[in-house]
Amino acid sequence: MAKVTIQSSGYAFEVKPRQTVLEAAIESGINLPYGCRTGACGSCKGKVISGKVMHDDYQGTAMTDEELAGGNALFCCARPLEDLMIDVREPAGTGVKPRILPARVSKKEMLAPDVISLHLQLPSSEHLQFLPGQYIEFILKNGKRCAFSIANAPYSDCGLELHLRLVKGGEFTEYVFNELQEKAIMRIEAPFGSFHLRGESNKPIIFAATGTGFAPIKGIIEDMLYNDVQRPMTLYWGGRKPEDLYMDDLCKRWAEHVPTFTYVPVLSKLDADWGGRTGYVQQAIAADMPDLSGYEAYVCGLPNMVDDAQKVFAAHGLPQEAFFSDAFTFAARK
Numbered sequence: 001m002a003k004v005t006i007q008s009s010g011y012a013f014e015v016k017p018r019q020t021v022l023e024a025a026i027e028s029g030i031n032l033p034y035g036c037r038t039g040a041c042g043s044c045k046g047k048v049i050s051g052k053v054m055h056d057d058y059q060g061t062a063m064t065d066e067e068l069a070g071g072n073a074l075f076c077c078a079r080p081l082e083d084l085m086i087d088v089r090e091p092a093g094t095g096v097k098p099r100i101l102p103a104r105v106s107k108k109e110m111l112a113p114d115v116i117s118l119h120l121q122l123p124s125s126e127h128l129q130f131l132p133g134q135y136i137e138f139i140l141k142n143g144k145r146c147a148f149s150i151a152n153a154p155y156s157d158c159g160l161e162l163h164l165r166l167v168k169g170g171e172f173t174e175y176v177f178n179e180l181q182e183k184a185i186m187r188i189e190a191p192f193g194s195f196h197l198r199g200e201s202n203k204p205i206i207f208a209a210t211g212t213g214f215a216p217i218k219g220i221i222e223d224m225l226y227n228d229v230q231r232p233m234t235l236y237w238g239g240r241k242p243e244d245l246y247m248d249d250l251c252k253r254w255a256e257h258v259p260t261f262t263y264v265p266v267l268s269k270l271d272a273d274w275g276g277r278t279g280y281v282q283q284a285i286a287a288d289m290p291d292l293s294g295y296e297a298y299v300c301g302l303p304n305m306v307d308d309a310q311k312v313f314a315a316h317g318l319p320q321e322a323f324f325s326d327a328f329t330f331a332a333r334k
């Protein structure tokens, strides 16, 4: 076993043979920043201060060769070869350990032609603790895992709400759209992820979502409203066509009733009947707020949008440590 110590917080944990640094941290209840767990999004990137690691396959967009040569590692794919001292973007604290649970599909509902909401009910003896914005993984019979963000806040007793976009040719999403019936029992593991509100800050918040990237943001906003958090927040929700903003009415209701909440829907495809903003969400935000130095940004959706938003926002003064994201990368094949 190798011992890993996080320099900034002093937290330490053991990594069993064949575990990655991130797997061991999650098992030990230590919160490292991460997203996809499959070497695709780069959220778990950090520094190896001392010791050596060996990497499994990962995507070059998640970590460049220069970053690797500069002593960085992707902790979701890095296996220690000896004891390590590492550093991560945020000082890690302790978190909830994910558990494997059965979940019953209590409701399946079309939200748009290519978006379905699933409501999952857990056994009555189980109470799943999670932070708004975190995600679950479905464990398929062939071992493949598919990640979906939790779209509700944890206080409600209605189980878990998910918003699934159909991926053409996608093994799991095609099954959900075409075959899955209400009352089916699924196997899930939860909670995962570090996309959640940093409650210690009072900065105004920008939420940027494309498509079903709205799901975790909905969970965070619902939780903020429930807890009467008074931080000003603006949601930019982007889609190609009006149907992509499948809960537009809910956002408009929040904007009407909550003085701290502003909603800006944005369409990227020209639509003759659309009187609102057009273009990409990240560009709309930069145009409206040329100086982002005093904000926190929470960004969720397709990897290209998340990448581009990070660059655009940094160019407009957003500090790196004020950018939080979940990129909806594809499921890893196991």
Ligand SMILES: Cc1cc2nc3c(=O)[nH]c(=O)nc-3n(C[C@H](O)[C@H](O)[C@H](O)COP(=O)(O)OP(=O)(O)OC[C@H]3O[C@@H](n4cnc5c(N)ncnc54)[C@H](O)[C@@H]3O)c2cc1C
Binding pocket: 035, 036, 135, 145, 146, 147, 148, 149, 150, 163, 164, 165, 166, 167, 168, 169, 170, 171, 172, 173, 174, 193, 212, 213, 215, 216, 326, 327, 328, 329, 330, 331
């Ligand atoms: C943290 C996280 C949270 C997520 N939350 C949500 C959510 O709330 N809602 C939501 O709709 N989605 C979400 N996603 C995305 C979702 O997990 C995937 O869309 C889903 O797993 C697709 O599964 P599938 O079996 O239908 O598709 P797959 O069968 O895995 O793939 C579908 C198609 O994509 C192609 N493909 C597979 N991998 C790649 C690749 N790396 N590059 C290019 N093409 C590829 C395949 O060839 C196939 O044609 C999330 C992803 C992550 C990482």
